[in-house]
Amino acid sequence: AEGVVVAIDGPSGSGKSSTAKGVASARDLWYLDTGAMYRAMTWWMQHHGVDADDAAAVAEAAGRPDISMGTDPAAPTVHVDGRDVAREIRTQQVTAGVSAVSAVPAVRERLVAMQRETIALARSRAAGIVVEGRDITTVVAPDAQVKIYLTASAEARAHRRSGELSGSDIDAVQADLARRDLLDSSRADSPLTQTADALELETTGLGLDEVVAILLELTDRAV
Numbered sequence: 001a002e003g004v005v006v007a008i009d010g011p012s013g014s015g016k017s018s019t020a021k022g023v024a025s026a027r028d029l030w031y032l033d034t035g036a037m038y039r040a041m042t043w044w045m046q047h048h049g050v051d052a053d054d055a056a057a058v059a060e061a062a063g064r065p066d067i068s069m070g071t072d073p074a075a076p077t078v079h080v081d082g083r084d085v086a087r088e089i090r091t092q093q094v095t096a097g098v099s100a101v102s103a104v105p106a107v108r109e110r111l112v113a114m115q116r117e118t119i120a121l122a123r124s125r126a127a128g129i130v131v132e133g134r135d136i137t138t139v140v141a142p143d144a145q146v147k148i149y150l151t152a153s154a155e156a157r158a159h160r161r162s163g164e165l166s167g168s169d170i171d172a173v174q175a176d177l178a179r180r181d182l183l184d185s186s187r188a189d190s191p192l193t194q195t196a197d198a199l200e201l202e203t204t205g206l207g208l209d210e211v212v213a214i215l216l217e218l219t220d221r222a223v
């Protein structure tokens, strides 16, 4: 799998992260969670008192956080200004602000550049990489050898997400996912979109192992 790029897009709760990590681990590839980068940017804004809904203020500060991502699928790390924020970026507060922050073009410009650098670094080391997000197949790596759009029913996605979170109510989770999906797919800059050249994989009713196995077959065929 030398140098292969596997690009995975899809809405929240479609199983992207578990699937991407499973594929990367099985084939010894690097792993990049781009959603974690938008969350890290959002965490920094909130931590520094920048209002996530103030697009001009967010744009002005977008160059300031020092975000660094570990690419080991068994232990992906996220650091902002040297601080481990892996847990803090999953809070309700960050989740509530991330769609607004990620809609700001200056934020996307900077993070997409970082994502492309990581992909180039993987290639230069003859390592493959699995990259997951919302605009990987369309904007970040349209030349990826494997391009997948993962989907699942709204109920299945809410169930998966509420299993990851503790003690949250399913209806609230489903409403939050719907809100984020609407914002992510209706923004002007790089919206979540499904294009004809990415293979759609509907995962409702499939187990993680089955989805990983399908992607491994596609990955092996591509190299």
Ligand code: C5P
Pocket (backbone or CB within 6 Å): 012, 013, 034, 035, 036, 038, 039, 098, 099, 100, 102, 103, 132, 133, 134, 135, 136, 180, 184
């Ligand atoms: O994947 P996750 O749910 O952690 O992503 C958090 C948010 O980051 C998404 O709701 C979306 O607003 C944003 N995002 C994005 N582009 C990506 C990945 C995530 O805009 N490539």
